Each structure stands twice: as C-alpha cells, then as structure tokens.
Amino acid sequence: xxxxxxxxxxxxxxxxxxxxxxxxxxxxxxxxxxxxxxxxxxxxxxxxxxxxxxxxxxxxxxxxxxxxxxxxxxxxxxxxxxxxxxxxxxxxxxxxxxxxxxxxxxxxxxxxxxxxxxxxxxxxxxxxxxxxxxxxxxxxxxxxxxxxxxxxxxx
Amino acid sequence: xxxxxxxxxxxxxxxxxxxxxxxxxxxxxxxxxxxxxxxxxxxxxxxxxxxxxxxxxxxxxxxxxxxxxxxxxxxxxxxxxxxxxxxxxxxxxxxxxxxxxxxxxxxxxxxxxxxxxxxxxxxxxxxxxxxxxxxxxxxxxxxxxxxxxxxxxxxxxxxxxxxxxxxxxxxxxxxxxxxxxxxxxxxxxxxxxxxxxxxxxxxxxxxxxxxxxxxxxxxxxxxxxxxxxxxxxxxxxxxxxxxxxxxxxxxxxxxxxxxxxxxxxxxxxx
Numbered sequence: 001x002x003x004x005x006x007x008x009x010x011x012x013x014x015x016x017x018x019x020x021x022x023x024x025x026x027x028x029x030x031x032x033x034x035x036x037x038x039x040x041x042x043x044x045x046x047x048x049x050x051x052x053x054x055x056x057x058x059x060x061x062x063x064x065x066x067x068x069x070x071x072x073x074x075x076x077x078x079x080x081x082x083x084x085x086x087x088x089x090x091x092x093x094x095x096x097x098x099x100x101x102x103x104x105x106x107x108x109x110x111x112x113x114x115x116x117x118x119x120x121x122x123x124x125x126x127x128x129x130x131x132x133x134x135x136x137x138x139x140x141x142x143x144x145x146x147x148x149x150x151x152x153x154x155x
Numbered sequence: 156x157x158x159x160x161x162x163x164x165x166x167x168x169x170x171x172x173x174x175x176x177x178x179x180x181x182x183x184x185x186x187x188x189x190x191x192x193x194x195x196x197x198x199x200x201x202x203x204x205x206x207x208x209x210x211x212x213x214x215x216x217x218x219x220x221x222x223x224x225x226x227x228x229x230x231x232x233x234x235x236x237x238x239x240x241x242x243x244x245x246x247x248x249x250x251x252x253x254x255x256x257x258x259x260x261x262x263x264x265x266x267x268x269x270x271x272x273x274x275x276x277x278x279x280x281x282x283x284x285x286x287x288x289x290x291x292x293x294x295x296x297x298x299x300x301x302x303x304x305x306x307x308x309x310x311x312x313x314x315x316x317x318x319x320x321x322x323x324x325x326x327x328x329x330x331x332x333x334x335x336x337x338x339x340x341x342x343x344x345x346x347x348x349x350x351x352x353x354x355x356x357x358x359x360x361x362x363x364x365x366x367x368x369x370x371x372x373x374x375x376x377x378x379x380x381x382x383x384x385x386x387x388x389x390x391x392x393x394x395x396x397x398x399x400x401x402x403x404x405x406x407x408x409x410x411x412x413x414x415x416x417x418x419x420x421x422x423x424x425x
Contacts, residue, residue: 065188068181090404101191105184105228108342108402128404 287352
C-alpha cells in the first residue's frame with residue numbers, strides 16, 4: 001500500500017481542510033517535491049481568509065517540530081516557509097518573525113539515518129539561510145518586491 | 156502538572172542521562188522551544204532540580220551544557236529565572252572534587268563560567284543570551300563612556316573565562332570514542348565567544364570615535380588584540396574536529412586583529 005494512499009486516508013480520518021491537505025502533501029516523506037505548483041497553491045491560501053492562513057501556518061509549525069526520523073518533513077517545511085516568506089502574504093513574514101526561535105533552533109538539527117549519514121546537514125543549511133533572510137529587512141523587502149514583479153510577468 | 160510540563164520533564168531527563176555522548180539536540184531544543192512558548196522557564200528549572208545530578212559526573216556535565224544552551228537560545232526571561240536559581244547553580248560546582256577526574260574539573264570550571272555569565276547579564280540587561288550582533292540595541296549608543304568601560308571590561312573578563320574553559324576542554328580530550336561529549340561543550344562556547352568578539356570590535360570602534368586617543372582606551376585595545384590571537388587559535392583548533400565543522404559554522408579570524416580606528420563600515424576616523 002503506497003504512502004500517499006495512507007495519507008489520503010489520514011486526511012479524511014482527521015478531517016483536514018483543503019489547505020491543510022496541500023501542506024501535508026507538499027511536506028510529506030516522499031523523496032521528491034515540494035513542487036513549485038504546490039508551493040504556489042499554498043501561497044495563494046495565505047492571501048485568503050484568516051482561517052486558511054492559520055491552518056497553513058499551524059500545519060507547518062507541526063511539521064517543523066517533527067522528530068528526526070521525519071527529517072524530510074522538517075526540510076520540506078523549511079523550503080515551503082522560505083517560499084511563503086518571499087511569495088506569500090505579509091502575514092507569513094510576521095508569523096515567521098514572531099516564531100523565529102522555531103527556525104533558529106533548527107540550525108543545529110542532527111539526524112543520522114540507518115546508513116549513518118547525517119541527514120540534518122540540509123536542514124541546518126536551510127535554517128541558517130532562512131534566519132539570515134528574516135533578520136535582514138532590507139534584503140527581505142527586495143526579495144519580496146522582486147517576487148511580486150516576477151509573478152506579474154507570468155499572469 | 157500540565158501535559159507540556161510532563162513532556163518538558165521527559166526532555167530534561169533525556170538530555171542529561173548518564174550516557175557519555177553529547178546531549179541530544181532534539182531534547183535540548185524541546186526545552187528551548189518550551190521557554191518561548193510559555194515565555195518563562197520556571198518549569199524548566201523545576202525539572203532540572205529534580206534530576207539526580209549528584210549521582211553521576213557525566214550527567215551533571217551534560218546538564219550544564221543543556222543549561223548553557225537554554226540560557227543562550229531560550230526566551231529572554233530565562234536569564235532572569237536563572238538568576239533566581241543562582242544558589243542552586245552555584246551548589247553544583249562543588250558536587251564533585253575539582254582536583255579529581257577530568258569531569259570534576261570541567262564541571263567546576265563550567266559552572267563558575269555560567270555564574271559569571273549570569274552576573275554579567277544581570278548587570279547588562281541589554282544583551283541577549285548569545286550576544287547576537289544583529290539584535291543588540293543599547294550599547295552602541297552609549298553616551299556615558301564610564302558605563303561603556305564597565306561593560307567592556309566585564310565582556311573581556313567573560314571572554315577570558317571562555318578561553319580558560321576551552322583550553323581545559325582541549326586538555327582533557329583524548330582519543331577515545333567518548334570524547335564527543337566533551338567536544339559538544341565547545342559548541343555554545345564558539346558562538347558565545349564570537350558574539351562577544353563582534354561586540355567588542357564594534358564597541359571599541361564607537362568608543363574610539365568618541366574619545367580619540369585615550370590612555371585608558373589604549374589598554375583596552377591591547378587586551379583586545381591579545382584576545383584576538385587566542386580566539387583565532389581556538390577556532391583553528393576547532394576546525395580540526397569534524398564533529399564541529401559539520402554541525403556549525405566556525406568563524407575564521409584573520410591573522411591580524413582588525414583595525415579599531417575605523418568605523419564598522421571601514422571609513423577612517425579623522
């Protein structure tokens with residue numbers, strides 16, 4: 001039975017909303033992803049109602065605090081959060097700044113898999129990069145306006 | 156007791172068990188995240204106090220690493236709560252004879268360093284636990300030179316204590332598989348010493364701008380230069396340890412101390 005099938009059952013069983021489902025899909029344990037399309041969709045939820053926004057952030061929060069075995073959840077959530085900080089609504093930036101300690105404390109994440117490889121390295125790099133972006137308001141503003149311009153070209 | 160407190164107690168217990176390995180990051184992180192979620196650290200200290208720290212050297216040493224980490228990265232209120240537990244913390248230094256085993260000496264010196272750190276933060280509430288450069292606000296604009304002198308003296312004393320401690324750690328590391336437990340104590344020391352270093356550089360520059368060539372300032376400059384060399388060697392030693400280089404970014408200092416007679420942006424002061 002494939003993992004994605006199990007996830008779809010869990011989605012129904014736990015009564016997750018569509019916003020939560022897409023976050024769960026984007027930050028799953030599959031080796032690939034999240035796709036740009038997934039992230040665009042998540043970003044669009046953050047512009048909708050406050051409930052949708054909170055559901056997205058709440059699910060990311062849970063994924064970010066997941067245990068070492070699920071290091072992919074953490075790594076992918078950092079990818080998604082990084083995307084949201086650039087492309088999502090302003091509220092995503094505020095949320096990330098308020099909860100900076102969650103990302104900060106991931107800068108020393110360690111997890112050794114069965115082959116004794118340290119899979120934490122990727123998380124440490126992503127966390128460091130995201131923290132420095134969030135602490136540099138000038139660069140963040142530049143990235144956000146650049147992101148907005150590039151999106152304007154697409155549509 | 157709430158669910159969160161029970162979880163916290165478990166994390167503390169697991170972070171300082173008596174296996175001779177580094178305290179596990181996930182448990183230490185759980186303690187840090189708790190202090191932010193609840194904006195205080197009382198439950199953390201209560202959980203530390205009920206651990207049987209007197210029974211095992213390794214356990215106590217790991218507890219000190221954990222405490223140091225939580226002080227550095229936890230919510231600012233953690234520093235205040237810690238000061239209220241100063242007596243408890245100071246009692247830890249004499250649990251094991253300081254002239255006995257390596258761990259006994261390490262515990263004694265580490266504990267005294269933590270107390271010194273707490274006293275510093277008590278006197279200088281503008282600093283956060285890890286002396287992060289980006290977040291400091293108050294001291295750059297110090298208008299009263301006397302106050303600036305006082306802070307920078309204390310900062311340099313703290314830096315000296317870090318150096319004494321790291322030297323002791325290096326002296327007790329031998330080629331055994333268990334040495335990572337001792338090595339992991341270097342992690343918070345690296346970040347702390349670098350934070351202090353950056354502060355000192357910036358503060359001394361600001362003071363030079365205000366005071367110009369001053370006799371008292373010259374003494375500080377000399378002391379800063381000698382600390383620069385000690386720190387540079389410390390980081391070089393750390394670069395040789397794979398465990399450390401893969402875990403954190405260890406700063407590299409240039410061979411010569413930075414010029415203090417310029418602004419942080421590098422323009423000379425006329």
